[in-house]
Amino acid sequence: xxxxxxxxxxxxxxxxxxxxxxxxxxxxxxxxxxxxxxxxxxxxxxxxxxxxxxxxxxxxxxxxxxxxxxxxxxxxxxxxxxxxxxxxxxxxxxxxxxxxxxxxxxxxxxxxxxxxxxxxxxxxxxxxxxxxxxxxxxxxxxxxxxxxxxxxxxxxxxxxxxxxxxxxxxxxxxxxxxxxxxxxxxxxxxxxxxxxxxxxxxxxxxxxxxxxxxxxxxxxxxxxxxxxxxxxxxxxxxxxxxxxxxxxxxxxxxxxxxxxxxxxxxxxxxxxxxxxxxxxxxxxxxxxxxxxxxxxxxxxxxxxxxxxxxxxxxxxxxxxxxxxxxxxxxxxxxxxxxxxxxxxxxxxxxxxxxxxxxxxxxxxxxxxxxxxxxxxxxxxxxxxxxxxxxx
Numbered sequence: 001x002x003x004x005x006x007x008x009x010x011x012x013x014x015x016x017x018x019x020x021x022x023x024x025x026x027x028x029x030x031x032x033x034x035x036x037x038x039x040x041x042x043x044x045x046x047x048x049x050x051x052x053x054x055x056x057x058x059x060x061x062x063x064x065x066x067x068x069x070x071x072x073x074x075x076x077x078x079x080x081x082x083x084x085x086x087x088x089x090x091x092x093x094x095x096x097x098x099x100x101x102x103x104x105x106x107x108x109x110x111x112x113x114x115x116x117x118x119x120x121x122x123x124x125x126x127x128x129x130x131x132x133x134x135x136x137x138x139x140x141x142x143x144x145x146x147x148x149x150x151x152x153x154x155x156x157x158x159x160x161x162x163x164x165x166x167x168x169x170x171x172x173x174x175x176x177x178x179x180x181x182x183x184x185x186x187x188x189x190x191x192x193x194x195x196x197x198x199x200x201x202x203x204x205x206x207x208x209x210x211x212x213x214x215x216x217x218x219x220x221x222x223x224x225x226x227x228x229x230x231x232x233x234x235x236x237x238x239x240x241x242x243x244x245x246x247x248x249x250x251x252x253x254x255x256x257x258x259x260x261x262x263x264x265x266x267x268x269x270x271x272x273x274x275x276x277x278x279x280x281x282x283x284x285x286x287x288x289x290x291x292x293x294x295x296x297x298x299x300x301x302x303x304x305x306x307x308x309x310x311x312x313x314x315x316x317x318x319x320x321x322x323x324x325x326x327x328x329x330x331x332x333x334x335x336x337x338x339x340x341x342x343x344x345x346x347x348x349x350x351x352x353x354x355x356x357x358x359x360x361x362x363x364x365x366x367x368x369x370x371x372x373x374x375x376x377x378x379x380x381x382x383x384x385x386x387x388x389x390x391x
Contacts, residue, residue, distance in 0.1 A: 001174075001389050002165035004041070007138055010049035013101065015136030016041065016167065017153050017385075019143035019369055020056035020074045020111075027073050033356065034145070035078060037369050041142045041167035042109060046084055052109045053101060053136055055092065055153050056143065057116040065117040075111045084109050092118055093131035101135060115153040122151055129156030142167025144174075145370040147385030148377075158388035166389060169369065174386070176366040177309075177377050180345050185306035186212055191298070191329055193218030193312030194348070197241050200312070202379040204248050204256075213305075214256045215298050217290050217314035217325060221259050222281075224249055233264065233281035257301070261291030263315065263322055270319040289315025290325035298325075302332035307343045311374060313350035323354070330354045334363035347374035 007014075018038040023030045038054075045052045059069040075088035085108045089100035092112045104110050112135075115121045120128035129152040133139065139161040141147065146154045147170070158164050166174070180188075190211045192200050197220040207214060216224060222235040227246030238245075249256055264285040265272035276291050290298070295314075302308055310333060314325030333355070336342035346355050347368030355361050368374045376383060 001386065003171060004044055004048075004140065004165055004167065007140075007163055007165050009045060009138065012050045012137040013053055013135065014045050014050045014138045014140055015053050015055065015132065015157070015161070016045070016140045017143045017146070017157070018054050018056045019145040020054075020071060021058050021145065022074060024058075024068070024073060029073060029077050031353075031356070032077060032081075033352065033367070034369050035074065035081065037169050038142055038167075039081060041140065041169060042082060044168060045140070046082075046107065046109070050138075051104070051107075053112065054110065055112045055115050055132065057121070057146070057151075057153070058114050059116070061114065061116050064119070065114075069114055069116070071111055071114050078109070078111065082109060086111060089113060093128065093135065097135060115151070118152075120152055122149075124150050124152050124156045126156060128152040130160050132157045133160035136161065138163035138165075140165055140167045141385055141389055142169045143385070144170050144368070145373050147370075147383045148373040148381070150384035154385040155388045158385075159391055164389055172366070173368055173370065174377075176343070176345055177368070177374065180307050180309055180343055181210060181378065184210070185343065187305045188307040189213045189215065189301055189305040189309075191215045191217065191302070191308070191310040191312075193220065193314050193326070193351075195219040195236060196238060197223045197245050198238055200375070201241075201244065201248070202381075203311075203375050204252075206379045208248070208252045208255065211255060213301055214252060215301060216256065216258050217294075217298070217329075218312055219287070220312075221290075222287055224258055231280040231282075232287065233283055234286040235281055236286070257297070259290045259294040260297060261293045262287040263289040263291055263324070265322070268316075270321060272321075274321055288319070289322040295325055295328040299328055299332035299335075302329065303335045303339065305336055305342055306340060308333055308336055309345045309347075309378070310351050311346075311348040311371070311378075313348075313354065317350045317354060326350065326354045327358060330358045330360055334358075334360040337364050347371060
């Protein structure tokens with residue numbers, strides 16, 4: 001996989017697949033982490049005399065262009081982050097897009113409209129990929145959060161451009177995850193959370209033989225506990241995965257740790273009645289976060305690790321009464337980095353939100369921009385957007 005330094009960029013139009021799939025509220029970006037993550041690549045292209053032509057998806061429009069998914073607000077925000085002028089094109093491919101690029105001033109950054117406004121994008125339509133490729137002299141992939149998808153703008157376009165490379169962000173993502181998974185300093189600890197064990201089975205299978213300790217939180221823990229015969233009350237349990245969870249638990253042996261205690265609630269609401277329960281969860285109560293004893297246990301394991309990967313919240317993080325477990329893991333990750341010089345990698349929406357909310361993003365080694373892509377990379381799956389760069 002080539003790097004930016006391997007390309008001759010001066011005077012070239014460089015098509016860059018970025019990940020600007022950011023949250024918007026009333027036309028304003030509420031979290032610009034992904035936009036800022038692309039800045040090193042954009043600046044590197046400008047410094048080398050190239051013209052960045054950016055493309056990205058935003059949201060999941062169902063039937064062509066939908067105003068609420070336009071990238072125009074992103075272009076306006078990007079304009080406040082870079083010194084170069086930012087030109088927004090209302091088209092993504094074709095003559096209109098080409099004319100917009102031609103009319104852009106020298107040294108400008110161009111952002112094309114949402115790739116998912118085009119029907120062939122998610123189908124990886126080869127004709128659409130060729131139209132995209134025609135807009136640039138070179139192609140740079142810098143959207144780690146999308147490389148696990150074989151779409152026209154992530155995979156197909158790379159087959160129609162001779163000069164192609166990974167951007168700074170993509171290189172960084174691959175480097176840190178590869179280092180953590182293939183050459184970990186020990187103890188190597190992985191923390192997995194989230195609602196469904198079914199989403200993490202492949203990752204657990206892949207990690208069992210690599211890690212020294214695997215800490216489980218979130219609602220997925222209750223499927224494991226149900227498999228071990230524990231009472232889980234009204235907690236979320238994937239009944240069709242109970243046997244598989246038990247098999248994974250048995251295979252992992254003493255490597256896999258489940259919560260000792262739980263913050264339980266009488267209903268799924270922020271103002272619900274809560275209590276701390278150790279062991280069995282009473283009928284009509286549901287586990288919504290790990291308890292204080294588990295927080296302390298998990299933090300101790302994390303803080304003494306040399307390599308840590310975390311993906312997924314420990315509880316219903318968006319509700320304040322059930323966010324302490326996730327916050328405790330975030331703080332422990334920062335402590336491991338500071339006190340142990342541990343390699344700490346965080347990924348997944350709620351995990352990243354917790355790190356950012358706590359002001360600890362700079363205190364860990366790497367905050368990944370990919371949720372699903374990070375999981376598939378950890379599983380050892382082939383990521384189409386990466387493979388295409390070597391085609």
